[in-house]
Amino acid sequence: MERRTENKLVLIVRRTRLDDLIARFNTEDQARFYIEHLGSDFSDYQTEDRTYKQAVRETQDVLLRHGRVHVVDRTFLPNFIFGATDTVVALGQDGLVANVLKYLDGQLLVGVNPDVGRWEGVLLPFTIPDLDLVIPEVFAGKRPINDVTMAQAVLNTGETLCGVNDLFIGPRTHTSARYTIRIGEREETHSSSGIIVSTGLGSTGWFRSILAGATGIASALSGRALKINEKRSFKWDSQYLYFSVREPWPSKASAAEITFGKVTASQPLVLVSNMPENGVIFSDGIESDYLQFNSGTEATISVAEKKGHLVK
Numbered sequence: 001m002e003r004r005t006e007n008k009l010v011l012i013v014r015r016t017r018l019d020d021l022i023a024r025f026n027t028e029d030q031a032r033f034y035i036e037h038l039g040s041d042f043s044d045y046q047t048e049d050r051t052y053k054q055a056v057r058e059t060q061d062v063l064l065r066h067g068r069v070h071v072v073d074r075t076f077l078p079n080f081i082f083g084a085t086d087t088v089v090a091l092g093q094d095g096l097v098a099n100v101l102k103y104l105d106g107q108l109l110v111g112v113n114p115d116v117g118r119w120e121g122v123l124l125p126f127t128i129p130d131l132d133l134v135i136p137e138v139f140a141g142k143r144p145i146n147d148v149t150m151a152q153a154v155l156n157t158g159e160t161l162c163g164v165n166d167l168f169i170g171p172r173t174h175t176s177a178r179y180t181i182r183i184g185e186r187e188e189t190h191s192s193s194g195i196i197v198s199t200g201l202g203s204t205g206w207f208r209s210i211l212a213g214a215t216g217i218a219s220a221l222s223g224r225a226l227k228i229n230e231k232r233s234f235k236w237d238s239q240y241l242y243f244s245v246r247e248p249w250p251s252k253a254s255a256a257e258i259t260f261g262k263v264t265a266s267q268p269l270v271l272v273s274n275m276p277e278n279g280v281i282f283s284d285g286i287e288s289d290y291l292q293f294n295s296g297t298e299a300t301i302s303v304a305e306k307k308g309h310l311v312k
Contacts, residue, residue, distance in 0.1 A: 007067035007139055008083060012090045012100050013056050014074045018049035048118065052092075055114035058128050059091050066135045077103045078289055087138055089131075090124075097123040098164040098201070098284045101148060101308035108138055108145065110311045122204075125312055138311055147237045148308035151197050151263075153281050153291065156298040161291050163283030164308060165202030167301065169271060169293060170194020171278050176249065178274040181258050183243075184267050191254040193246035195271070197263065197301050201308075202284075203233040203242070210244045214260075239303055240264045268302035 015023075021031035035042040056071075063069045067087075072080055074096060082088065082104060089110045090100045097111045112131065113124035126134055137143045151163040161167070170177035170193060177194045180187065198207035211232055219226045234240075241263040248256035263269045271293075273279045279293035293299060 005067050005139060008086050009063045009067045009069050009135070010082060010086050010088045011056075011059060011063060011069055011071045012074055012077070012088060012092070012096065013071060014092045014096055016045075016049040016052050018045045021045065048115070051115050051118070055091060055128060059089070059112060059114075059131065062128060062131045063089065063135065065132070066139070074099060082107055087135070092124075093119050094121060094123040095285070097310070099286060101164045101310070102150065102162040102283060104308065105306055106309065108143075108309050108311050110134060110138065123310065134311065143311050146310040146312050148201050148310055149199055149237050149239060149241075150304040150306065150308060151199050151241050151283070152302060152304035153283075154300045154302075155281075155291060155293075159291050161281055161283055161289075162304050162306070163197070163199065163202075165199060165284045166206050167197040167281060167283050168194055169197070169281045169299060169301070170246070171275065172280045173278060175278065177279065178254075179279075180272040180274065181245075182270040182272075183258060183261055183263070186258055188255040188258050189253065189274070190245065190256070190258075191249040191251065192256075195243055195245050195269075197241050197243045197269065199241055200234045200236045200238040207242060207244070208232050210246075214244075237307075241301070241303060243269050243301070263301060263303070265303045268300050271299045271301065273297045273299075 022028055025031045025034055032042045060069055077100065086107050088100060088104060088107050089112060090097045091112045091114050097109065101109060110126060111124040112126050112128060113119055113121040116127060134143065148164065151167050153161045153167055176191045178191050180189050196206055196210060215226055243261055243263055245259040248259050250256040273293045273295055276295050280290045281293045281299060282290035
């Protein structure tokens with residue numbers, strides 16, 4: 001197949017649910033036995049797997065017409081080095097797009113929906129046939145771009161972690177997180193289930209559920225339906241974040257006044273861990289890619305300097 005340019009395209013793929021089951025049970029037959037023994041439909045796993053792998057083949061064929069193609073599984077993202085001029089294509093659910101964005105540094109990302117009948121694809125505006133039009137326009141600089149603000153945690157150890165949707169700071173397991181929280185001139189010692197810091201892109205996800213839960217509780221306690229003044233979502237490129245403390249515990253040793261607020265570059269959120277072990281910071285729901293947040297570690301949470309760039 002003759003390609004039209006020497007531009008490099010990096011195609012990010014993921015394992016299917018069936019791949020994960022086979023890795024767990026060694027064979028497809030054993031995976032089938034497990035799923036059907038529980039009364040579930042194994043054919044759905046097979047259909048999803050076939051559809052996705054066919055989409056991978058078709059996407060490669062299209063991309064090869066436009067440049068050099070390098071296929072990377074999402075599990076290798078933390079250690080993969082992207083070229084400054086690479087164009088990145090993510091083939092998968094919305095979560096894959098968010099996962100890829102935090103490892104990029106200025107590269108453009110194209111989100112492609114491999115199965116429009118299965119995935120809604122808020123961050124996947126394109127289908128495979130669209131790529132023949134989209135990719136040349138990206139190379140020519142003619143496609144519009146959505147800028148995405150990220151959250152960033154910087155530790156006093158020098159380690160950093162970015163979040164595209166959100167950051168979680170708290171305990172690895174279902175225990176209490178103990179830390180000192182500071183925002184502006186206010187400071188408290190907390191015992192809670194952890195803290196969620198949300199970006200504009202993530203404001204329709206975890207952040208929205210937090211607001212819905214808080215509104216429901218307040219409505220039930222007050223005996224009347226309450227509406228929150230704050231918008232339930234904010235723009236992807238907003239230059240601020242929101243933090244929310246989960247289940248803060250007021251006691252003689254811990255306060256619960258600083259539970260929700262806005263984080264900006266000029267007013268970061270500062271947290272100092274009081275947990276001897278099992279304190280973590282992870283982003284976008286990927287618990288395996290985390291920073292340790294144990295006693296004495298200070299984390300400064302703010303708007304990241306780098307941004308994500310989603311092709312639209």
